[in-house]
Amino acid sequence: MLPLVPRPAELTRHNGFFALHAGVRVVAGPGAARAADLLTGFVGSGHGPEIRLSLRPGLGPEEYELDVAEDGVTLVASAEAGLFHGVQTLRQLGPDRWPCLRIRDRPRLAWRGVLLDVARHFMPLDFLYEFADLLALHKYNVLHLHLTDDQGWRLEIDGRPRLTDVGAWRSESMVGAAGSTVFDGVPHGGFYTRAELRGLVVHAAARGVRVVPEIDLPGHVRAALAAYPELGNHPERRLPVWTGWGISPDVLGVHDTALDFCRDVLAQTAEIFPSRHLHIGGDECPTTQWETAPAAVARAKALGLSDTAELHAWFLGELHGFLGELGRKSVCWDETGRSPGRLPPAMTVASWRDAAHGAQAVARGHQVIMAPHTSTYFDYPQTDGPGEPPRELVTTLADVHAYDPLAGNLPAADPDDGGRPGVIGTQAQLWTEHAPTPDHVRQLAFPRLCALAESAWSPGPRDYADFQARLAGHLDLLRALNALPKERVRFPGAVPTPRKPRT
Numbered sequence: 388m389l390p391l392v393p394r395p396a397e398l399t400r401h402n403g404f405f406a407l408h409a410g411v412r413v414v415a416g417p418g419a420a421r422a423a424d425l426l427t428g429f430v431g432s433g434h435g436p437e438i439r440l441s442l443r444p445g446l447g448p449e450e451y452e453l454d455v456a457e458d459g460v461t462l463v464a465s466a467e468a469g470l471f472h473g474v475q476t477l478r479q480l481g482p483d484r485w486p487c488l489r490i491r492d493r494p495r496l497a498w499r500g501v502l503l504d505v506a507r508h509f510m511p512l513d514f515l516y517e518f519a520d521l522l523a524l525h526k527y528n529v530l531h532l533h534l535t536d537d538q539g540w541r542l543e544i545d546g547r548p549r550l551t552d553v554g555a556w557r558s559e560s561m562v563g564a565a566g567s568t569v570f571d572g573v574p575h576g577g578f579y580t581r582a583e584l585r586g587l588v589v590h591a592a593a594r595g596v597r598v599v600p601e602i603d604l605p606g607h608v609r610a611a612l613a614a615y616p617e618l619g620n621h622p623e624r625r626l627p628v629w630t631g632w633g634i635s636p637d638v639l640g641v642h643d644t645a646l647d648f649c650r651d652v653l654a655q656t657a658e659i660f661p662s663r664h665l666h667i668g669g670d671e672c673p674t675t676q677w678e679t680a681p682a683a684v685a686r687a688k689a690l691g692l693s694d695t696a697e698l699h700a701w702f703l704g705e706l707h708g709f710l711g712e713l714g715r716k717s718v719c720w721d722e723t724g725r726s727p728g729r730l731p732p733a734m735t736v737a738s739w740r741d742a743a744h745g746a747q748a749v750a751r752g753h754q755v756i757m758a759p760h761t762s763t764y765f766d767y768p769q770t771d772g773p774g775e776p777p778r779e780l781v782t783t784l785a786d787v788h789a790y791d792p793l794a795g796n797l798p799a800a801d802p803d804d805g806g807r808p809g810v811i812g813t814q815a816q817l818w819t820e821h822a823p824t825p826d827h828v829r830q831l832a833f834p835r836l837c838a839l840a841e842s843a844w845s846p847g848p849r850d851y852a853d854f855q856a857r858l859a860g861h862l863d864l865l866r867a868l869n870a871l872p873k874e875r876v877r878f879p880g881a882v883p884t885p886r887k888p889r890t
């Protein structure tokens with residue numbers, strides 16, 4: 388049993404092995420240099436039998452063909468992305484010798500992502516580098532960075548220094564689930580400079596991973612309001628960066644100051660992140676303040692909207708249009724206020740509540756990233772034992788492995804084919820309210836990220852016993868890479884046992 392995760396589409400094993408210990412020579416054809424550099428980082432390159440990487444038209448955009456023979460290895464793809472995937476497959480075949488085989492492999496879904504929430508807890512830059520490596524190892528191609536939220540603003544913005552001077556720091560953090568009355572008394576914060584984020588983008592791209600930033604608007608903005616109260620509906624109020632979890636009633640105003648802020652931040656974000664998709668949040672935005680704020684009431688009236696709640700879709704539509712002018716595509720969460728049908732169909736929707744909402748969004752004409760919380764929220768406990776995060780639902784490894792983003796015969800779609808509605812992919816969510824350190828994130832991530840990688844990459848049918856057998860060997864590699872915590876960590880606010888099985 389070869390410890391390959393995700394399982395390749397087609398694999399034929401032959402007799403014999405290609406030995407690495409006596410040295411190899413990595414040879415790159417035109418356009419294959421970055422993939423060859425990546426491989427050289429894993430196996431070295433000097434004298435010895437050849438590992439030849441080359442581009443050849445005729446394969447799919449991320450497809451690759453790999454031939455391992457005793458006297459040499461060839462890896463062929465039509466594009467660099469396929470070569471990167473082939474390099475990761477080689478890496479998973481072992482450090483000393485590779486079994487002779489032939490693999491032809493391609494992804495099931497185009498968008499294979501992982502969200503990391505660096506707003507609730509700031510994560511050190513070197514961990515983001517490591518994390519991008521680990522995504523690439525599992526053939527994920529999107530690192531979705533949740534950069535801003537009520538509890539912290541993590542992205543340096545030119546001309547708006549208080550976002551990071553003030554908005555990146557909070558006095559303490561809630562311990563336990565939203566509504567808890569316990570706080571830790573420990574200041575927390577941090578932010579990334581533009582140069583640091585550009586460096587991360589380059590590092591990830593050299594592994595076939597693109598970094599998709601999220602600026603969460605117009606809710607989840609307490610950190611921005613702490614920095615610049617005039618962005619809100621009550622400029623006279625001084626709000627600290629939020630120390631609690633949950634949904635804050637304090638949201639952006641619907642006045643020009645707020646919209647200009649959003650455009651400026653998004654334009655600067657687009658300069659840092661070349662990704663075609665930029666995420667503008669849109670989730671959990673109570674519109675109560677807009678019912679009485681004079682600017683919001685006036686805006687709704689001027690636009691002929693019957694209800695201030697409709698301002699939410701209008702707001703997101705404005706930002707979508709602005710990103711379109713920059714040549715970018717907007718992504719927002721599917722929980723889009725009370726008028727989801729009003730979002731421009733060209734917005735890509737990340738469906739985080741029930742999978743049924745994803746199907747509805749496809750029916751409304753959207754391209755959809757399936758991220759249903761019951762299967763893809765890895766901040767949920769993975770067992771019903773003690774020490775797990777204080778969340779209600781348990782999402783086990785088996786639950787994740789059983790998840791099919793195309794269940795119900797949803798059509799798969801390609802984000803590059805002009806916007807035909809359908810499911811472009813799936814992604815895991817690592818929210819970090821209860822995950823203060825990289826080790827907490829590692830423990831939440833693994834091995835569930837391995838299982839979702841199969842849902843995203845491998846063709847059906849899925850066989851859990853077969854996955855577990857491959858995973859056993861793969862976990863040795865993850866241990867060798869220090870991807871797993873040395874000891875099980877306990878989550879702050881952990882309750883004795885999480886209660887509910889998955890619905």
Ligand code: ACM
Pocket residue numbers: 670671720739
């Ligand atoms: C979300 O969980 N509010 C996207």
